[in-house]
Amino acid sequence: MKEFWIQVLAKMEPRVKRAHFVTWFQDTAVLSKKDGLLIIGVPNVYARDWLENKLNGELISAVREVDSAILQISFEVHPNLGLADDKRGVDVKTLVDGGHSPRKVRGKQEVRLAEGVVSKCLNPKYTLQNFVVGQDNRLAHAACMAVSASPGSSYNPLFVYGGVGLGKTHLLQATGNEILRNYSDKVVVYMTSERFTNEIVEAIGKRSSKSFKDRYRNVDCLIIDDIQFLANKEMTQVEFFHTFNELYDNGKQIIISSDKPPKELKGLEQRLTSRFEMGMIVDVQFPDFETRLAILHAKCREHQVLIAPEVLEFVAYNVRNSVRELEGVLLQAIAQSQLEQSTPTIRSVARIVKKLNKIDPLAGYDEKGDDRTVARSPDDVLSIVCKYYKIERDYLVGADRHIGIMRPRQIAMYLIKQELRHSYEEIGRLFSGRNHTTVMHAVDKVLKTLRKDEGLLRDVNALKMEMGM
Structure with missing residues (x-):
């Protein structure tokens, strides 16, 4: 079909x-x-x-x-x-042709879109398609989709507000990217309120206010990020007010973001905030657990890494401040696993989360048990290996020769020999009375395989970290 x-x-x-x-x-x-x-x-x-x-x-x-x-x-x-x-x-x-490549300004993260019009580079990674949609941001995403389809006619102005690190910048830049994909001839300018202020100050200093006015009143879509920073800047507010009116009257799209809804913005003229309320006002809230988990899975696919579901669930449950922090924890876990050649575990990720939040207790983790010398006996090693591979202890030490059991068993033998220095005979007795030559073969096989199997190396290093080695 x-x-x-x-x-x-x-x-x-x-x-x-x-x-x-x-x-x-x-x-x-x-x-x-x-x-x-x-x-x-x-x-x-x-x-x-x-x-x-x-x-x-x-x-x-x-x-x-x-x-x-x-x-x-x-x-x-x-x-x-x-x-x-x-x-x-x-x-x-x-199924369609497309593409728009504005001219890059040498040495800067900016593009020149028209004569005298410069915009911050829109990050191509920000798209409306890779924005993870949940109950808390569904309306904002739908509004951006509608604006990108018909800029200037649907929801103008579009005012997006929400706390720090919740995805406002992603939505704004993604909408700009989508407009350019849909209308390759449109002039889309994305800038922060700070940059807008600096350009006004520069224009006043050079006595070139008219060229500034002409420049930004001839764009097709003006995107201003963090409008709250225009507070108490009277000259900037006056110029933005006139620019807003000119663009709006000519059917050009205006997209604005802020940390608060218009009525709660302090230090902005009422005539400005009233115009912000003329269009669509949408908020981006902190996502629920399911959406946070979906974001982590999406980021894992983006970085092409595999992390155990229970580790991602632990991160999603314990990071509750911002999406930016959520992604930061994941990126640190990925970087740590690559540097140490180990697989991320709840224990290793818990240490990262705890560095960012030293006050709140971590759910699903016993902080008192976080001791770097936890593995003091073979029983400790067996428990850690069983938990890591999610297998029963009887299977690990028993006679089952299934491949899903053989590898964890050989690793357990290797760790007990290398880290706890037990003899081959002692290890054999732990594993249902196996011959010492069987244990020697298992340890030797792990040693040789570690030199060429990165997956095994990551597992062994992760287990050593769990053991406190």
Whole structure:
């Protein structure tokens, strides 16, 4: 059915504006095709409403060109469409041409978009597609999608507010990137309020206020990050007020972010805050546990690393301040595992989290038991290995020769020999009375394999850290 839907989309693409096509058909799929009824899955209610109200007739026509037996279409919302694990949806960006490459300013993280117009570089990693959507940011994401499809007409101005490190900058830059993908000829300027202030001060100093006014009143989309820093800067507020009016009256898109809603901003003129309230106001809240966990999984895929689910759950549960801190803990864990060639564990990650938050106790972790000399006996080693590999002790020391048991058993023998210095005979007795030559073979095999198997090296180093070695 996916091939059928791709054929339909190919028919629709030349009939619809590129921006609308990319926005509203992204990650759609055919759910069912039976008895003349075609059921189309869409990722959100906004896409459903748009397709039903705006493109229903065109879509039926395109569908019947591919299969004349279809008489009716309907839409169902499936939020999982577009997620990495759901392969049903179609990435429509692969069906259309596009691309926009503004000129880079040498030596600076800036681009020159038009004569005299300079913008901070939009980070290409920030997209609306890789922004992890949860209950706490769904409305903000949907508003940005709508703005990127029809800049200047939907939700203008768009005011995004929320605490530090919750994803406002990601949304703003992603919206700018999406507008440029949809409208390659648009001039999109992204800047901080501090940069805006500096340019006004510079223009006043050079007596070139008119050129400044002309410069920023001729852009198609102006994105200002952290507008709260305009507080008590009267000249900057006056100039921004006039720039805002000029852009708004000409149907140009304005996107603003702040740490508070307009009514709570101190030090800003009322005529400014009242204009912020003219459009759409959306907040980005700290994500719930499930969304935090989804963010961690997405970042692991981005960095191409595998981390145990229970470790990610531990991080998601214990980091409760910002998404930025959540990502920071994960990046530190990845860096530490690469430097030490070990696999991240709850113990190693707990130390990272504790450095960032020394006050709150960690859930799911016994801090009193965090002793670097925990493994004092073979029993301690066996317990640590069993917990690490999630196997029963009876299987580890028993006669089972399954490959899933053999490797942990050999590693346990190796650790007891190398770290606790027990004899081969003593180790053999621990493992159901095995011959000392069997233990020698296991230890020797681990030693040789460590030189060429990075996965084994990471596991052994992680176990040593758990042992306090």
